[in-house]
Amino acid sequence: MADVPTPSDSDASITLHWLNKSRSQRILWLLEELGVPYEIKSYHRDSKMLAPPELKAVHALGKAPVITVKDRTVAESALIVEYLCDHFGPQLIPPKWRDGCEGQVGGETEAFMRYRYYMHYCEGSLMSTMMLALIPTAIKSAPTPFFLRPITSRIAAQLHAAFVAPGFATHFSFLEGQLASAPDGGPYLCGANLTGADILMSFPLIVAQQPIAEGALNKDAYPRLWAYTELLKESKGYKKAVERIVELEGEYIVL
Numbered sequence: 001m002a003d004v005p006t007p008s009d010s011d012a013s014i015t016l017h018w019l020n021k022s023r024s025q026r027i028l029w030l031l032e033e034l035g036v037p038y039e040i041k042s043y044h045r046d047s048k049m050l051a052p053p054e055l056k057a058v059h060a061l062g063k064a065p066v067i068t069v070k071d072r073t074v075a076e077s078a079l080i081v082e083y084l085c086d087h088f089g090p091q092l093i094p095p096k097w098r099d100g101c102e103g104q105v106g107g108e109t110e111a112f113m114r115y116r117y118y119m120h121y122c123e124g125s126l127m128s129t130m131m132l133a134l135i136p137t138a139i140k141s142a143p144t145p146f147f148l149r150p151i152t153s154r155i156a157a158q159l160h161a162a163f164v165a166p167g168f169a170t171h172f173s174f175l176e177g178q179l180a181s182a183p184d185g186g187p188y189l190c191g192a193n194l195t196g197a198d199i200l201m202s203f204p205l206i207v208a209q210q211p212i213a214e215g216a217l218n219k220d221a222y223p224r225l226w227a228y229t230e231l232l233k234e235s236k237g238y239k240k241a242v243e244r245i246v247e248l249e250g251e252y253i254v255l
Contacts, residue, residue, distance in 0.1 A: 014038040014084075019051055019064035020249055023077050023203050027065045028244060030081060030199050033237030034088045042248055078119040078200060085196040092196045111183045111191045118189060118197035122204065129167040130204045133216065168208070168216040172225055179224040187231055198232060205229045206254050 016031060018024050018040045031038045043052050043064065056062035059075045066075045067084075074083050085092045094111035101107025175189075183191035188198050206229060208217035219226040232238060245252045 013068075013070055015068045016040050017043065017055065017058050017064055017066040017068070018248065019043045019055070020045060021049070021253060022051075022064045024065035025241060025245060025254070026077060026199055026203050027067065027080055027084075029202070029235070029238050029241040030084055030089075030092075030196065032240040032244070033092070033194075033199065033235070034084060036084075036088050040244075040248065076123070078123050081196040081200050082119060089196065092194065092199075094190050094193075094195060109183075111195075114178075114183070114190045115195050115197045118201055122197070122200045126171055126201075126204050129164070129171055130207060132167065133164045133214075134212070165216075172208075172217060172222045176222050176225050179228055187228060189228070194235065199237075202229070202232045202238070203254075206233065210254055 014031065014036060016024065016027055016038055018028070020043075028040075043055055045051060051062055051064060053062065055064060055066070058068070059066045059073055061075065063075070065077060065080060066073060067080055068074075069083075069087075074080050094115050095109055096112045097103070097107050098109050178189055179186055182189060186192065188194055189201065190197055205217060205225070209226075209229060217225060217229065242252050
């Protein structure tokens with residue numbers, strides 16, 4: 001488990017480089033959950049939904065989220081979550097070792113292995129499917145002459161039926177089973193307590209509830225996963241983050 005932060009750690013200067021309509025909202029939630037002081041530097045997408053070039057001055061890829069902590073720049077959502085939890089949020093990391101198994105191969109707790117797994121699964125496997133799901137939506141919403149709309153709509157429907165819907169079914173069925181077998185009966189993926197991994201997982205699941213994902217995540221088909229996603233949205237830290245986003249943008253739009 002991570003060490004409890006020292007007073008000097010607590011005084012660290014943290015800046016969240018915020019981009020509207022991005023995965024940055026999870027990092028904002030995490031910062032609120034941790035209760036550490038932070039600042040927000042806000043950036044906005046252009047008319048083509050691209051990030052502004054100013055972000056490249058922070059990190060060479062010019063993408064968000066990115067944080068700066070003192071003189072260190074940290075990019076990629078999962079790494080940011082792990083870094084902040086390691087330094088400021090030991091309560092959001094499950095105990096690593098089973099009793100008497102410290103340092104042994106295979107001695108990790110189920111909760112900790114899940115925590116580490118979801119850090120990679122979320123941004124790898126699950127978000128790949130989520131991004132694929134946006135392609136049919138983009139095709140259907142693209143400006144197209146009326147006589148071509150039946151063709152583009154058919155292409156979008158075929159893409160969704162062939163790739164997106166089966167992908168969602170595979171992932172959501174898997175997660176439904178993971179919640180059913182969660183340590184200590186859940187209700188979170190890693191057990192009885194909220195972890196950094198749950199905060200990371202929130203973005204694709206909340207997006208999957210939205211019309212843009214064509215209701216991929218619905219209560220009837222995946223009752224445990226739906227209840228879990230609703231539970232995440234009830235977190236005080238999540239609600240505070242939403243309030244902060246409304247202050248920044250005037251409204252809260254997931255994607």
